[in-house]
Amino acid sequence: MADAALDGGKKSDAFVISRAKLRRQRIAKFLGEGFLLAIASFVAIIVLFIFYFVAVDAIPFFQQRGFAEFFTSTSWYPADEPGEFGALAIIFGSAMVTIGSALIAVPLGISAAICLSDVLPFSVRQYAKPVIEMLAAIPSVAYGFFALVILAPLLQNHGGPILMWAWWLIAGPFVLLLVVVAGDLLASAVGGESESDVLRNVFTAVLGVVAVLFLYWVGKTLFAIQILTGTNALNVSLILSFMALPTIVSVSEDSLQAVGRELREGSYALGATRAETIVKTVLPAASSGIIAAVILGIMRALGETMVVWMASGNSSHIPDPWFNYLDSIRTLTATIAGDMGEADQVTGSARYHVLFAMGLLLLCFSFVGNFISERIVVRQRKILAGE
Amino acid sequence: MNIGTRKILDRSFTAVGLTSILLMALALLVVVVPIVSGGIGAIFFKGTIEHRKLQLREFDNGNREVLDRQIAESEPYRQEVFRMLDAFAAELETFEPTRKREYSSKVSSVKDIVSHLLGPVPGEPEPILLRFQYGTTRWEKAEESLHDLMFVTKWDTSNPEEMGKQYFVPRVDEFAGTSLAALFPYIEENLEKMLLPEQTFYWGFLTERSLDAHIFGGVWAEIQGTLFLAIGAMLFAFPMGVIAAIYFTEYARENVFTSILRSANSTLAGVPSIVFGLFGLAFFINTIKVSDSKSVLAGSLTLAIMILPTIIRAAEEAILSVPKTYKEASIGLGSTKWRTIVTVILPAALPGIITGGIISLGRAAGETAPIIFTAAVSVGATIGLGDVLTSPTPALSWNIYNLASEHEAANEIRHVQYGMVLALISIVLLLNLSAILLRARISKKLKG
Numbered sequence: 001m002a003d004a005a006l007d008g009g010k011k012s013d014a015f016v017i018s019r020a021k022l023r024r025q026r027i028a029k030f031l032g033e034g035f036l037l038a039i040a041s042f043v044a045i046i047v048l049f050i051f052y053f054v055a056v057d058a059i060p061f062f063q064q065r066g067f068a069e070f071f072t073s074t075s076w077y078p079a080d081e082p083g084e085f086g087a088l089a090i091i092f093g094s095a096m097v098t099i100g101s102a103l104i105a106v107p108l109g110i111s112a113a114i115c116l117s118d119v120l121p122f123s124v125r126q127y128a129k130p131v132i133e134m135l136a137a138i139p140s141v142a143y144g145f146f147a148l149v150i151l152a153p154l155l156q157n158h159g160g161p162i163l164m165w166a167w168w169l170i171a172g173p174f175v176l177l178l179v180v181v182a183g184d185l186l187a188s189a190v191g192g193e194s195e196s197d198v199l200r201n202v203f204t205a206v207l208g209v210v211a212v213l214f215l216y217w218v219g220k221t222l223f224a225i226q227i228l229t230g231t232n233a234l235n236v237s238l239i240l241s242f243m244a245l246p247t248i249v250s251v252s253e254d255s256l257q258a259v260g261r262e263l264r265e266g267s268y269a270l271g272a273t274r275a276e277t278i279v280k281t282v283l284p285a286a287s288s289g290i291i292a293a294v295i296l297g298i299m300r301a302l303g304e305t306m307v308v309w310m311a312s313g314n315s316s317h318i319p320d321p322w323f324n325y326l327d328s329i330r331t332l333t334a335t336i337a338g339d340m341g342e343a344d345q346v347t348g349s350a351r352y353h354v355l356f357a358m359g360l361l362l363l364c365f366s367f368v369g370n371f372i373s374e375r376i377v378v379r380q381r382k383i384l385a386g387e
Numbered sequence: 388m389n390i391g392t393r394k395i396l397d398r399s400f401t402a403v404g405l406t407s408i409l410l411m412a413l414a415l416l417v418v419v420v421p422i423v424s425g426g427i428g429a430i431f432f433k434g435t436i437e438h439r440k441l442q443l444r445e446f447d448n449g450n451r452e453v454l455d456r457q458i459a460e461s462e463p464y465r466q467e468v469f470r471m472l473d474a475f476a477a478e479l480e481t482f483e484p485t486r487k488r489e490y491s492s493k494v495s496s497v498k499d500i501v502s503h504l505l506g507p508v509p510g511e512p513e514p515i516l517l518r519f520q521y522g523t524t525r526w527e528k529a530e531e532s533l534h535d536l537m538f539v540t541k542w543d544t545s546n547p548e549e550m551g552k553q554y555f556v557p558r559v560d561e562f563a564g565t566s567l568a569a570l571f572p573y574i575e576e577n578l579e580k581m582l583l584p585e586q587t588f589y590w591g592f593l594t595e596r597s598l599d600a601h602i603f604g605g606v607w608a609e610i611q612g613t614l615f616l617a618i619g620a621m622l623f624a625f626p627m628g629v630i631a632a633i634y635f636t637e638y639a640r641e642n643v644f645t646s647i648l649r650s651a652n653s654t655l656a657g658v659p660s661i662v663f664g665l666f667g668l669a670f671f672i673n674t675i676k677v678s679d680s681k682s683v684l685a686g687s688l689t690l691a692i693m694i695l696p697t698i699i700r701a702a703e704e705a706i707l708s709v710p711k712t713y714k715e716a717s718i719g720l721g722s723t724k725w726r727t728i729v730t731v732i733l734p735a736a737l738p739g740i741i742t743g744g745i746i747s748l749g750r751a752a753g754e755t756a757p758i759i760f761t762a763a764v765s766v767g768a769t770i771g772l773g774d775v776l777t778s779p780t781p782a783l784s785w786n787i788y789n790l791a792s793e794h795e796a797a798n799e800i801r802h803v804q805y806g807m808v809l810a811l812i813s814i815v816l817l818l819n820l821s822a823i824l825l826r827a828r829i830s831k832k833l834k835g
Contacts, residue, residue: 139753303659
């Protein structure tokens with residue numbers, strides 16, 4: 001009993017726990033844990049604060065101008081009196097570069113992740129990882145500088161040849177591969193069970209000629225294109241895809257690793273090749289994690305500021321035709337960064353608050369994207385653990 | 388499907404994977420190599436005598452006697468140029484009015500280029516802006532100016548279907564038959580003797596202040612500002628992140644509250660960087676007023692909340708990777724939980740935690756968007772350590788943007804921009820490289 005110990009307090013109390021000491025310990029423990037908890041919940045408080053303070057400055061804009069103009073009009077003249085605040089073209093620009101970068105980064109990122117997790121031996125992987133980390137570590141302003149000073153003049157002066165070579169190098173191998181596969185499938189469809197090599201070769205040769213003509217024709221068309229300005233959506237999409245790649249690669253690689261050996265070995269045992277194993281077994285099992293990776297990568301591209309500010313041309317209009325990636329565009333992030341300098345002096349005006357409205361829009365997108373990807377990852381982990 | 392086709396498919400699948408890895412490596416090279424080679428040009432270049440004059444007068448660097456001798460050496464050639472210009476000015480007076488007007492505008496552009504090359508023409512009033520007080524300091528720029536002097540750039544817009552084509556006309560043709568025609572071959576031949584280029588190792592680019600809005604001088608103010616901001620952010624974020632990680636790994640129970648905290652962490656990690664800037668402006672500056680306007684403090688705080696999630700995650704991972712036996716042994720010896728954490732777990736996890744910290748430091752140094760509204764100014768001197776609470780600072784990341792996109796002479800000072808990008812990339816990549824090496828050592832150690 002603690003009371004007894006208290007009575008015998010004359011003895012050395014090193015081994016005896018007095019009530020007071022016990023209380024002190026408890027209080028210390030309580031305070032200590034409370035302190036840790038307070039620090040840990042600080043992150044949640046910051047998130048709430050960010051939403052609150054961005055929203056508080058965004059709401060006056062919608063009160064003054066309503067929702068309709070912001071989301072449906074394309075005339076963006078915030079400096080005029082009275083100003084016009086149609087952000088549709090800007091939202092469209094953001095969507096355009098995000099989709100453009102995803103089109104480049106997603107196939108590239110997923111195949112790189114597959115290569116890292118299933119193809120490369122461990123010793124090579126160790127050298128590939130730092131490359132990806134370096135790509136992620138380069139500051140966005142350095143990418144922006146590269147896009148503006150090196151890539152943009154190159155696109156402007158040699159746009160046609162660059163597009164043509166990119167087409168040949170990227171589409172060429174794929175189209176030829178398609179020819180081989182299609183020839184094989186056609187031959188087995190026509191010849192039935194008795195697969196004859198002659199038939200297959202004939203089909204492949206015919207398709208090959210068609211494919212080369214097609215490649216040549218598109219290449220020639222691309223060669224003739226003159227890019228009027230190097231600071232355009234294509235330039236930005238390309239650079240943003242570099243920046244989204246590391247996220248996509250590392251998150252999808254994690255989820256590919258999580259699939260485990262058993263599934264792969266089962267597939268190999270049934271006689272599947274490595275490609276078939278990955279495409280038909282591993283990818284479906286890892287699909288949700290890969291979707292999460294793609295969402296995170298897209299969020300990175302959507303939220304990026306410096307590259308688009310420096311190299312997108314900053315012209316607020318919807319390109320004509322709307323999928324023309326060789327035109328200048330303007331994005332939400334670049335508008336916030338670029339207009340705040342002038343809007344800052346007129347705190348309280350619609351011109352100032354509209355930038356917070358854009359910030360709120362970005363914040364909501366990133367929140368939803370993050371939430372979805374996190375749910376997906378948690379679910380995948382549960383499913384894989386359950387099996 | 389035919390076995391052969393399946394094999395081809397399998398091989399090409401592997402090839403696609405390898406190609407994508409190679410493409411990423413190539414992308415890294417394509418971005419980094421031109422920046423490194425351009426950036427080295429800011430420090431290691433062929434400097435003219437004007438560069439040495441500037442260094443001696445503005446920064447007191449270099450050898451006065453050698454410079455005086457070189458000035459004496461180059462002066463006769465320069466005097467000859469100025470004499471020709473004077474002679475032509477006298478000749479101009481004898482021309483009839485229409486011809487005189489035509490030639491005087493032509494000669495004034497010649498004079499502009501000459502003073503750009505050699506510094507102010509004697510007899511003209513001393514220019515106020517520093518950029519006009521010296522000639523061209525870099526030899527490759529001098530060669531460009533020489534080309535401008537020798538040729539007039541014209542545009543062929545005869546074909547309205549195509550973009551205009553550039554072509555050059557020798558400038559000497561414009562002055563055919565006058566005394567100035569002799570000037571052009573003379574300058575072309577003797578430019579090297581007038582400017583005396585020599586290989587220069589301009590270490591001061593990293594340690595000296597800038598002059599006349601980065602037309603001359605170095606980038607120390609920006610480097611210092613970047614260091615202040617990044618280190619300031621670490622001072623706030625590092626202790627906080629480590630404490631939060633201790634809570635998450637050692638104390639948090641698996642309940643709804645903890646999972647909310649964890650989602651908050653990943654939400655914060657996903658917030659676009661420009662929104663951090665908006666928040667920093669709205670909260671730190673406009674609401675709680677940590678400073679009257681932009682300041683290093685406000686910028687550091689904004690950067691700190693941006694890198695906090697990264698630090699928490701890295702620290703959590705490091706703490707979780709400490710073998711359980713360490714903890715059990717310590718508890719078994721009778722120490723309390725807190726004592727175990729402080730004396731056993733944290734020291735073992737420290738290298739991992741520091742790795743995460745270093746990577747976050749690099750991220751804080753490289754970010755631009757959060758500091759645009761909270762800390763960065765485009766022109767400014769170095770600030771003292773005492774001013775960090777109240778005054779804004781130039782920073783590498785912001786000034787790269789500013790010099791490349793908004794500077795009035797952006798094309799003239801590409802070498803400064805390259806130098807800044809190289810300085811920033813070196814800081815960030817060196818930090819990352821040391822983190823990678825540190826991590827490799829840790830994993831070796833854990834393997835035993």
